[in-house]
Amino acid sequence: MTVDAELVPAEFRALIGTESAPGPVYEVERGAIRRFAEAIGDDNPIYRDPEAAAPYGGIVAPPTFFTAVNMPWFPEPKWTWGTVSLASGRTAKYERPIRAGDVLQSTVKLIDIYTRPGRNGPLVFTVQEATVRDQHGEIVVRVQRAMARR
Amino acid sequence: MYPVKVTGNQVDVGMQIPSVVKPPMSRVQIAKYAGASGDFNPLHVDEMYATQKAKMKSVIAHGMLSMGFLGHLLTEWVGSPLPVRSLDVRFQNSVYPGDVITLSGQVTAKREEGDLAVLTCQVQAANQDGVVVTSGVAEVALPGEA
Numbered sequence: 001m002t003v004d005a006e007l008v009p010a011e012f013r014a015l016i017g018t019e020s021a022p023g024p025v026y027e028v029e030r031g032a033i034r035r036f037a038e039a040i041g042d043d044n045p046i047y048r049d050p051e052a053a054a055p056y057g058g059i060v061a062p063p064t065f066f067t068a069v070n071m072p073w074f075p076e077p078k079w080t081w082g083t084v085s086l087a088s089g090r091t092a093k094y095e096r097p098i099r100a101g102d103v104l105q106s107t108v109k110l111i112d113i114y115t116r117p118g119r120n121g122p123l124v125f126t127v128q129e130a131t132v133r134d135q136h137g138e139i140v141v142r143v144q145r146a147m148a149r150r
Numbered sequence: 151m152y153p154v155k156v157t158g159n160q161v162d163v164g165m166q167i168p169s170v171v172k173p174p175m176s177r178v179q180i181a182k183y184a185g186a187s188g189d190f191n192p193l194h195v196d197e198m199y200a201t202q203k204a205k206m207k208s209v210i211a212h213g214m215l216s217m218g219f220l221g222h223l224l225t226e227w228v229g230s231p232l233p234v235r236s237l238d239v240r241f242q243n244s245v246y247p248g249d250v251i252t253l254s255g256q257v258t259a260k261r262e263e264g265d266l267a268v269l270t271c272q273v274q275a276a277n278q279d280g281v282v283v284t285s286g287v288a289e290v291a292l293p294g295e296a
Contacts, residue, residue: 032186039179039186040218041172046230056152056230063221063231067214068187084193084204087213089286091238097231 007124007149008113012077020108023072028102033061036068059100066092066141071106071130079149088125088148094141103135111144124149151293155229158260158267158294167227167255167271172219175211175249183215206244213241216251216275216284223253223273224288235268239286243277250278255288266291 005013030048037047045052046060053059067090076085098104111127130143180194192199193210200209217239225231245251255273262268269292274285 035182036186036218039183040215040222041179042218042222042225044225044230056232060231062218063225063234063237064214064218067189067218070188086193087241089238089240090214090217091236093236094231094234097234 007081007115007122009077009080012074013113015074015110016113018110020072020074023106023108024070026069026104028061028065028069028098028100028104030059030100032068033059033065033100036065037062040064057099061098061100063092063094063097065098066132066143069098069104069106069132071132071143072108073128073130073145074108074110074126076126076147076149082121082124082149085147085149087145089144089146091144092141093143095139098140102140104132104140106130106132118150121150152232153229154233154292156227156292157296158262158269158292161257161260161267161269161292163257163260165257167223167257167273170219170223170226170253172251172253175245175247175251177209177247180209180211180215180247183212183218187212187214189214208246211245211247211249213284216241216245219251219253219275220255220273220284220286220288223255224271224290228290228292233290233292235289235291237273237286237288239273239284241284243281243283245275245277245283249283251275251283252277262294263291265294267294268292 034048108130113126116123126147132140200206255271259270269290271288276282
């Protein structure tokens with residue numbers, strides 16, 4: 001994919017294809033799941049009531065709860081141009097839902113950086129992928145995150 | 151096997167997913183979501199930053215909050231997150247306090263995988279003016295029959 005060299009700081013471009021060290025360990029707490037469900041306005045009892053959740057194997061987290069798990073995303077580079085960096089998309093691929101009691105840890109790979117013409121000037125997209133594993137080393141979810149600089 | 155609200159034999163390609171309409175977006179909900187997700191980007195929680203530095207008309211809701219809404223669309227339809235295999239979205243337009251977001255979707259493909267029916271769905275979140283704020287594709291795997 002095309003990268004307009006002057007737009008992307010060289011030190012950041014050099015990181016494409018590299019993978020981070022594992023991030024901090026994140027313990028999935030029932031209260032965090034409950035607060036997240038409340039914040040998205042979903043009152044499904046499987047997110048808060050152990051009895052309601054029992055047929056599902058216990059309290060589970062809503063599909064986008066992965067965003068609360070701290071992941072070692074590559075930080076935004078020191079842009080020398082533009083007004084703002086915005087999230088442009090997310091792709092989540094689930095092996096299973098996140099559950100209360102999970103102990104998770106992620107690594108992040110910087111997949112790609114590319115430029116596109118935008119309405120008011122160039123847009124630079126950065127794509128990273130986080131792999132989230134549980135306490136048994138099993139992958140729970142893979143999350144791709146795209147950021148746009150304009 | 152866990153409970154599901156709908157099975158593969160009840161779903162046809164072209165079917166609409168039952169819509170979900172959210173209460174108007176508020177700065178309080180944005181703040182709750184910032185706390186629950188740990189994303190304190192000032193675009194969402196600092197009106198001065200959002201309007202003066204980032205030149206927006208106000209703070210905006212997190213793109214991930216609209217993705218959370220699309221997750222809700224799916225789990226409301228099938229009963230839980232367990233059948234959801236993937237959710238892939240693009241954030242296209244901002245959501246502002248006061249916006250009323252409607253989640254909708256349609257089944258665009260169906261295939262068999264053993265005794266599962268794997269459904270591909272186009273999903274979208276649109277505001278009160280019909281502007282699509284976030285849209286994408288989800289994959290859901292349901293038991294073929296009850």
